[in-house]
Amino acid sequence: MKLPEEFVHVPEEFVGLMDMSWAENPASRPSIGYIKSLLHRHNKESDTGIMDTMVKKMESYTSNLEGLVAKRTHELDAEKKRTNELLYKMLPGLIANKMINGDVIYPDNFELVTIFFSDIVQFTRLASASTPVQIIQFLNELYSMFDDIISTYDVYKVETIGDSYMVVSGAPERNGDKHAGAISDMALHIMEKVDNFKIRHMPNSTLKLRIGIHTGPCCAGVVGTTMPRYCLYGDTVITAARMESHGQEQKIHISEPTAVLLKILGTYQVEQRGAMEIKGKGKMMTYWLEGNRTKGTNRRIGHPDIVSM
Known part of the structure; x- marks a missing residue:
């Protein structure tokens, strides 16, 4: 055969x-x-006995199994790295580390933080004259620029909602009395960049922002499990948003608590706006932030250094 x-x-x-x-x-x-x-x-x-044959087969199987385990371990490590990178983008590093370690994350009270809100002036009109794709591209370019700016300051970006951009300093990591200065310098930097920002699909239009800043206590913590977010709660958040909504285009509107801290630092140019009727808050003394002498920033030439409050 x-x-x-x-x-x-x-x-x-x-x-x-x-x-x-x-x-x-x-x-x-x-x-x-x-x-x-x-x-x-x-x-x-x-030449070899049955036991030798079995041993050789087991050695071959073990070798193949080790290679398979090494491959799967490498794939698992790569996936874990991608997951951790995403988590660090979604949450503050301090909070992300606790989640990775399996620690329980409790809400935390902060005695003083400074919160920043910005809003695009006449965004509804701009959106109505643009396609949805153009709006998304425009906001992506603008907020990518913001993200690059804030990466150089001791601040944390809380979220963006539509055309609103929210940042905090002093949480989740406390930084003593530096939060008001960090947010103020960041706001001045953003305004400087916005002055020269061009809307790609509307090159003849000028982008204008309103910025509001307030200092006060707040509570912060992680909310949700499917897509967890680090959120801030309290009257300070509402007041900071009111500073923005009651402000003016291309101006940085700040509350009296923020102005007091900036006066202590002694290098910021602040102009008293006067007592304003603020929605839900009543009369509040508010101010314009004009610049910082040490940074060489000044929103208005010839402005006095600091107006007494």
Whole structure:
């Protein structure tokens, strides 16, 4: 009997054994005793015993298994790295580390933080004259610029909602009395960049912002599990938003608590706006932030350094 090419390494007795095992008549099939004697005789004649053969097969299997485990471990590490990177983008580093370590994250009270809100003036008109794709591209370019700016300051971007951009300093990591200065310098930097920002699909239009800043206590913590967010709560958040909505285009509107802290720092140019009727808050003394002498920023040439309050 001539063996097929793929069976040239198989002993003829084994090929015959397979043929006999496929016989339609059960009586023609080989007995277990015959099979055992054939295998025993074959292993006696070979250079290696049956145990050596089994050991070699187990070593080969182990080697393949180790390679498979190493491959799967590498894929798992890469996926874990991507997940952690996404988590660090969604949450403050301090909070992300706690989540990765499996720590319970409790809400935290902060005695003083400074909160920044910005809003695009006449955004509804701009949106109505643009396609949805153009609006998304415009906001992506604008807020990517903001993101680059804030990365150089001791602040944390809380969220963007439509055309509103919210930033905090002093939470989740406390920074003593530096929060008002950090937010103010960031706001001045943003205004400087916005002065020269061009809307790609509306090159003849000028982008204008309103910025509001307030300092006060707040509570902060992680909300949600499917897509967790680090959120701030309290009257300070509402007041900061009111500073923005009651401000004017291309001006930085700040509350009295923020102005007091900036006066203590002694390098900021602040102009008293006067007592304003603020929605839900009543009369409030508010101010315009004009610049910082040490940074070389000044929103208005010839402005006095600091107006007494």
